[in-house]
Amino acid sequence: MKRALLVLILMVFILGGFVPECSQMGCCSMVRAEDAKNQTARITATEPAAIISGIKTTLKVRGFMLKEARDMRFPMAVEVKAEITEKKDSGPPKGMENKIVGDSQLIAEFTLPAQHPVGILEYVIATPAGDATGKIMVLAAETFIDETEPNNAFREAHKMQLGQSSRGSIQGDKDVDVYAFLAKAGQQLKVTVTSGGSLLMDAAVHCYDPRGQFLAAADDGESRDPVLMLKLQTDSEVFLCVSSAHDVGGEWHSYLLTVEEVK
Ligand SMILES: [Ca+2]
Ligand SMILES: [Ca+2]
Numbered sequence: 001m002k003r004a005l006l007v008l009i010l011m012v013f014i015l016g017g018f019v020p021e022c023s024q025m026g027c028c029s030m031v032r033a034e035d036a037k038n039q040t041a042r043i044t045a046t047e048p049a050a051i052i053s054g055i056k057t058t059l060k061v062r063g064f065m066l067k068e069a070r071d072m073r074f075p076m077a078v079e080v081k082a083e084i085t086e087k088k089d090s091g092p093p094k095g096m097e098n099k100i101v102g103d104s105q106l107i108a109e110f111t112l113p114a115q116h117p118v119g120i121l122e123y124v125i126a127t128p129a130g131d132a133t134g135k136i137m138v139l140a141a142e143t144f145i146d147e148t149e150p151n152n153a154f155r156e157a158h159k160m161q162l163g164q165s166s167r168g169s170i171q172g173d174k175d176v177d178v179y180a181f182l183a184k185a186g187q188q189l190k191v192t193v194t195s196g197g198s199l200l201m202d203a204a205v206h207c208y209d210p211r212g213q214f215l216a217a218a219d220d221g222e223s224r225d226p227v228l229m230l231k232l233q234t235d236s237e238v239f240l241c242v243s244s245a246h247d248v249g250g251e252w253h254s255y256l257l258t259v260e261e262v263k
Contacts, residue, residue: 045197
């Protein structure tokens, strides 16, 4: 009886095509080495979404092949030395797969000189699978604020000036970050939300007047990052609500909010 059962199990394996992957010692490691060779180093997200010149930065980067990263450098600021202080596997974010959003992450620490120009800075992370290239916005210390919770209600809104930016994060599901600024009648205003990684963070922005009346909203612009143009008929305070379009928040849902006048 036992022999008949054994034969049956064997038949199921053979007919079902269950051929064991490894038939010799070292096979698995050979497969893994082949996988690594075929994988491209790539960056999918950073936290925070922007960095500040003159201040020590701790930048968390997610992507592919980052656990094997050798170093990080800045081609346009070669004097800046970055130290990679942590490299590890990434857990899958809620509702997403690591094969899409990256399976590894690192932490790099560095300080940009105070006089470093505002704008986009390119960085390169070297890995055995090649270089991964990323871009991040550099802000001046006097033109940014860091979002702090609680700020989910109008009465808790962060006050912003035109031309200012806020580094924030949708830290958890259903988190909303509220900001307020004064707009003058006829001013052409531009509100942009740039995510730290749009594969993970699909940002949305909604505007209201002080009575809670809806003024305007934006979800996707040219990318998944929203861009909103706004012109008011009268002087008014404007409340901006930044959120995740699908109400999903978490570790990699960083963003940079900028409110500016377009002339
Ligand atoms: Ca938040
Ligand atoms: Ca909030």
